[in-house]
Amino acid sequence: MESSMLQTCTNLIKNAQNIVVLTGAGISTESGIKDFRSQTGLYQTSPEYILSLDNFYHNPKGFYQFAFENLYHPQALPNTGHKILAQWEKDGRVSHIITQNIDALHQKAGSKKVIEFHGTMKTATCQNCRKSYTAEEMIIRRNTMDDFYICDHCHTQNRKDRYIKPDVVLFGDTGEWFTIDGFNEIINIIHQADCILVLGTSLKVTPFSTFPQYRRDDIPLIIVNKGDSPYDNTKDSYVIHDSIGETLTKINSSFHPPFA
Structure with missing residues (x-):
């Protein structure tokens, strides 16, 4: 310097x-x-798909697994x-x-x-009724429910309308x-x-x-x-x-x- x-x-x-x-x-x-875009980042291919709205709706369980493993760092100081x-x-x-x-x-x-x-990984929101869930609540739901990513606070004919999305801005979002x-x-x-x-x-x-x-x-x-x-x-x-x-x-x- x-x-x-x-x-x-x-x-x-x-x-x-x-x-x-x-x-x-x-x-x-x-x-x-860890960062994402450097030479030693978490991904070097197709980041626009991994962190896209399309991927979230296509594979919500896989998306949440990736998000909790790579984007959520509650122990970081x-x-x-x-x-x-x-x-x-x-x-x-x-x-x-x-x-x-x-x-x-x-x-x-x-x-x-x-x-x-x-946005933030601390919370997630139902895309229909806008009910907010903490990340901790989503982890508990994921460990105890099969369709943990579907809001049970509201009802619609299309289940995807009730998906609970982390409050991060995704590609296409x-x-x-x-x-x-x-x-x-x-x-x-x-x-x-x-x-x-x-x-x-x-x-x-x-x-x-x-x-x-x-x-x-x-x-x-x-x-x-x-x-x-x-x-x-x-x-x-x-x-x-x-x-x-x-x-x-x-x-x-x-x-x-x-x-x-």
């Missing part, structure tokens, strides 16, 4: 009062959660990066975190203003933030920021990848990610290819007591 770049990023963050943070899988890998972001929010430095992650580690660390753009109002709210949040901090994402998956484009002119874009991104060489971009936890610890130490 170049000391001059680190110092520049430290000064930008130290002087910012409305940082919007965009996070991806790279911040969660430091908590032991927030790492230093998550904790520092929560502290910066408490300090009034970070206004929002917009994350691609579905593991809720930002909330576990204490962050309050978190937009889970791709829509989510809470995949609406005109949702997009506009995020764009407004980013437009008000005086610094955009990107952590652990290559910014190559749309529409999440478009968000930095909505920052105001001359607003700095700080990217901490081990891989490259399309924004690395754009105007007002500052890039550090290093560990998120180590980088944020060094930045934090310039204006905060050592982080426990």
